[in-house]
Amino acid sequence: MKLVICLILVGCVITLMGSAPSVGIVKSVGDFRVDGSTIRGNSTVFEGSLIETTAARSTVDLGGSQITLLPNSSARVYRDRTVLESGSELMRNGEEHTIEAATLQIASAGKDGVVLVAMGGPKNVKVFASSGSAQVRTAAGFLLASLSPGMGLAFTPQAGAAAAMQMTGVLEFADGRYFLTDTTSKTREEIRGADLVKFRGKSVQIVGSVILGATAAGGASQVVQVTKIQLSSQAGKAAALAGAGSGAAAAAGGVNGWLIAGIGAVVVGGTLGGLAAAGAGPFSSSSTP
Numbered sequence: 001m002k003l004v005i006c007l008i009l010v011g012c013v014i015t016l017m018g019s020a021p022s023v024g025i026v027k028s029v030g031d032f033r034v035d036g037s038t039i040r041g042n043s044t045v046f047e048g049s050l051i052e053t054t055a056a057r058s059t060v061d062l063g064g065s066q067i068t069l070l071p072n073s074s075a076r077v078y079r080d081r082t083v084l085e086s087g088s089e090l091m092r093n094g095e096e097h098t099i100e101a102a103t104l105q106i107a108s109a110g111k112d113g114v115v116l117v118a119m120g121g122p123k124n125v126k127v128f129a130s131s132g133s134a135q136v137r138t139a140a141g142f143l144l145a146s147l148s149p150g151m152g153l154a155f156t157p158q159a160g161a162a163a164a165m166q167m168t169g170v171l172e173f174a175d176g177r178y179f180l181t182d183t184t185s186k187t188r189e190e191i192r193g194a195d196l197v198k199f200r201g202k203s204v205q206i207v208g209s210v211i212l213g214a215t216a217a218g219g220a221s222q223v224v225q226v227t228k229i230q231l232s233s234q235a236g237k238a239a240a241l242a243g244a245g246s247g248a249a250a251a252a253g254g255v256n257g258w259l260i261a262g263i264g265a266v267v268v269g270g271t272l273g274g275l276a277a278a279g280a281g282p283f284s285s286s287s288t289p
Contacts, residue, residue, distance in 0.1 A: 020046040023062060023079040030056025032069075050076050053087070065097040088118040090130075101125045104144070104155060104258075109133040115147075120154075126263065128152040142210070143221040144258055145185035152263040153185065165189070165224050168205045168232050171196065177217055180206065180224075184262050190216040193226030205232035 026034065027042040033052040034043050045051070045060055052074040060067040060077055069075055073087020081098040082089065091099055091106075092114045099106040099117045102125050108115050113132025119125055127136055129147040136145045136155065145153050167182040171191065178191040178200070191206065207228040214223035 020048055021079075023047050023049075023077065024060055026051055026058050026060045026077075028053070028056050028058035030054065032056070032058045045077050047078055048076060050074065050085075062097065064093060066092045067097075068092075084117055084119060086119055088116065091115045091117070102155075102157075103139045105137045105139065105141075107135055107137075109135055109146075123157050125155045126152065127155070128263075138258070143187055145260060146187055148186065151186075154261045154263050156259045156261075158257050158259050165206070165208045165210065167208075167224075169203070171199045171202060171204050173200050174218055179218055179220055180204070185260050188218075188220045190218065190220040190223045191226055192223060193229065196226070196229070199229055199231070203232055204229055 022044050024045045025042055026032070026045050028040070031038055031040050031054055033039065033050075033054075034045070035050055045062075051058060051060065051069060053069045053071050055071055057071055058069045060069070060082075062077075062079065067075070067077065067082055068090040070088040070090070073089060074085045075087075075089055076083040076085065080096065081100055082091070084099055084101040089099060091097060091108060093108070093111050097107070099115070101117055101119055102123050104125055106115060106117050106127055108129075110132040113134060114130040115132075115134045116128040116130060117125065118128075127134065127145075127147060129149055129151050131149050133149060134147045135143060136147070136153070137143055144155070147153060167180055167185075167189065169180045169183050172179045172181075178196050179188060180191050181188045191208075192211070193208070206224070206226050208224040208226040211223045211225050216223045
């Protein structure tokens, strides 16, 4: 009998050791699913739990961060990241939390930031920084875009150009080096190539590739070797579109194999406005961004 009891206790210990740790609590006013089980009200979230919403949104409290899954969305939740599989997700206070969507990594650059990530398909991702700034990186850690408050961008993979760079901006010269800040992604890159002096201080459009392993200077995120450079008026056109508030793509460029297009706040603002009006999740009356 003692042997049987010991075996049972050992089995219980092994089971407890093998179970995933709790990472937070999920709450909703309607039904939702956690790892396939339908739940109403609230439930404990474990490391790697799959949360699926139906007609109502669900809010996940992870301690320092808060995630709100919009209706008809699904995401796998971990302590330090959320893998968005479909639908849309809001992240508040996500300085130590990352949203992964279609291999992209989205993080808030400040503890009080609110970021909306929406998937328009398995390879289309829209990111909107409601408050605070945000950064979007590739799975390898390359910086794709820096979003300031109120800025939205759409990301789509480029076919056949894994390291292609297509950027538009003013070619700057400082400390013997050339730099360009892209008008769409707001990323700053060090630029290398022949005959750059002819375009110094001018608005240009460049095509190039990242020099892997090169150390960028002047606060730039990468070093880009130019294969083509020409004068461009795209920056002016983009500003005119943005000022018109049309909500259409304001500008587009390619960075590290991703096509990046600017989107007006009207494209995603309806989702944010609806949540704010409903006092939901991070838009509750006590924590309006």
